[in-house]
Amino acid sequence: MFSSSSLFQQLACPDAPRCPRPNCLFSHRADLPLPPPLVVPVELPVGASKPSTLSTVPAKRPAPSPSTSTSGPSVPREPPRKQQKLPNRAVPTVQQPTAGPPILRVNGALSVVPIPVRQAMLKTLYDHFTVLYDAILPMNPTLASEHALRQEEEVYKKSNKQTYRVAIIHCAAALKRRAIPDVSSHPSVGTEDEVTARAEALKSRKTLRLTRARVEHLILSKQALELWGFFLDIPDGIGGDQPSQENKPAKCDRCGKSFIVKRMDEAEECTYHWGRPISSTTGGQKVRVYRCCYKQVPDDDGCAQGPHVFYETKAEDLHARHAFSYLKYPPSPNTVLDVAALDCEMIYTTGGMRVARVSVVDGAGNEVFDELVRMDDGVEVIDYNTRFSGVTADDYAKAALPLSAIRESLDTLINTETVLIGHGLENDLKTLRIIHHVVVDTSIMFKHPAGPPYRKALKDLAQEHLGLTIQSGGGTVGHSSVEDSVATLDLVKWHVINRPKLQPTTTKNVESSGT
Incomplete structure (x- = not known):
């Protein structure tokens, strides 16, 4: 403790004569007057009558407990910081491929190559895949994005900080030399590793004749x-004695309703889902959705229209046709x-x-x-x-x-x-x-x-x-x-x-x- 230099010895102790401090800074002489009370003026509400004397409020006062009720209108207070419900901070995940240029979402601290450099090189690969897949992108709009992401990852895993850029440039040059695919199953479709592995596997399969x-x-x-x-x-x-069910009742294989079998120009239309139900996770819950439109099962609206049709499975029915x-x-x-x-x-x-x-x-x-x-x-x-x-x-x-x-x-x-x-x-x-x-x-x-x-x-x-x-x-x-x-x-x-x-x-x- 620093020395007080007896600056407070001219003031009477406010706690005398029951002062608990062994070395009190204040004086305990009986002839000294007590210090004047601290008077803080209190602002009164509008319309309230002014008291004859000002209220005395201590300089420091304990915070009211949550259970303490006060008179007058309740004023909303900000809750303590620990009790506030803060918004959840979403953890970034790997972005799903889209129809446009892909975005690289990786932990920058774990990447040997700076993320801006990798993102720029990823865009270069995407541009080359877009040119290469020009004929098949209308039917597979996310293909260039998917393959650009996989290709960049392949190059990154095989490279270091010094060789990464050069490896990407060589890869882009290789993409330019590929044959232009006209179908998605063409040998030119895929990353460099995928094309190479597929070519080697194809060579093995071509030389093999099954016996x-x-x-x-x-x-x-x-x-x-x-x-x-x-x-x-x-x-x-008797096989083939009833080849057609025209003008006879049947159950529609698409919408499940009963109908009368008619040929194409006379058939009644139904609304149906052409995709089978599959399991999907939405909001953390597993649900069944239609593969065609991802609407939840069941859904009577359908997503496609076409004529009522029927499908038979019994051996005797098929034999009769x-x-x-x-x-x-x-x-x-x-x-x-x-x-x-x-x-x-x-x-x-x-x-x-x-x-x-x-x-x-x-x-x-x-x-x-x-x-x-x-x-x-x-x-x-x-x-x-x-x-x-x-x-x-x-x-x-x-x-x-x-x-x-x-x-x-x-x-x-x-x-x-x-x-x-x-x-x-x-x-x-x-x-x-x-x-x-x-x-x-x-x-x-x-x-x-x-x-x-x-x-x-x-x-x-x-x-x-x-x-x-x-x-x-x-x-x-x-x-x-x-x-x-x-x-x-x-x-x-x-x-x-x-x-x-x-x-x-x-x-x-x-x-x-x-x-």
Whole structure:
């Protein structure tokens, strides 16, 4: 303590004679007067009467407790700082790719290269990808942004502070030298590492020709075929005696309402969702939404319009529209394949969903058959289902052969010993009215995490294992059965080359799970 220099000894102690301080600064002499009280004038409310004497208020006073009530109008006070509810500060996350230039969102303290430099180089890559993808960006508007982000990350991981800029410049020059892609599955689509890895994998697959010996272990047992909905025997009854359901009642496969089956020019329109329900997380809660428009399930408004259509699944109903039959038994012509990949595209008709295009490739991936199918006599088209089938009215006008003639042509290529490869092949065989037991199905071979009866889409498997983008033609172009059959065959080749461990097919939850 500093010395007080006896400056307060001329003032009487305000606490005398009960002063608790052992060395008080004030004087304890009885002849000294007490210090005058501190008088603070109090401002009175407007209209209040002025008291005769001013109130004496201590210089310091304890803050009133929360429970203390005061008279007069309540005045809102700012709560203590600790009790204030401050807005949450969102933690920045990696930005989802958009249709415009991407923004790099990374922790600047952890980045060896300054963030402004990386952002500038990212914009350079985006500009080059935009030029490269000019023909396919209308159908894939976020592709340039996605690939620019991945390409910058690839370069950053391989570079240091000194080599980063040069590596980006070399990468941009490489993008300029690429061939201009016309479809999203073109070899030029992707980052440098992705293009290189895909080229090497493609070379390995191209040199591999699948034979029965190579895929023998992948052939499904009859128990598995029955489990996954394959028809093992020809249904009873006269086949093909009721080819059309025109002017008869049915349940719409799109909106679920009952209707009278009419051909295209007479059909009533319905409003529906063309995308399947999927799980999505919104506001921290898991909800079911439609893949087409992301509206929550259920939603009666729909997002698309089209004619009422129907889809049949019972064996006897399908047999009545067009008869089932087995493939030819050996011996067959020398042109018969030991392994073939098959895919079909279907359209809606007055005879249900019928095959409109059939494509077959051999064990090396060469196209050996691709034909459009004309409907049977008495069967009229309701909807070409172009969004999924890829078949248009102009395409169908070129169809010359009915299904019976298509089957005869297929008999020269495949027989009961041919290993047929497909994705969801039971649907293709049903629409072709073929009973076949020697099957390899990639939708079963590559397990869905949720187990049976769920299956991964061919598009997702091709992207995951082959690095290929398929079925990306948009809402008016649809799928290609040739592209899908080649992708299915390549998935089996990938499996043979990489030999991942197969999981046994199980019947768990098949009855209780949805499709």
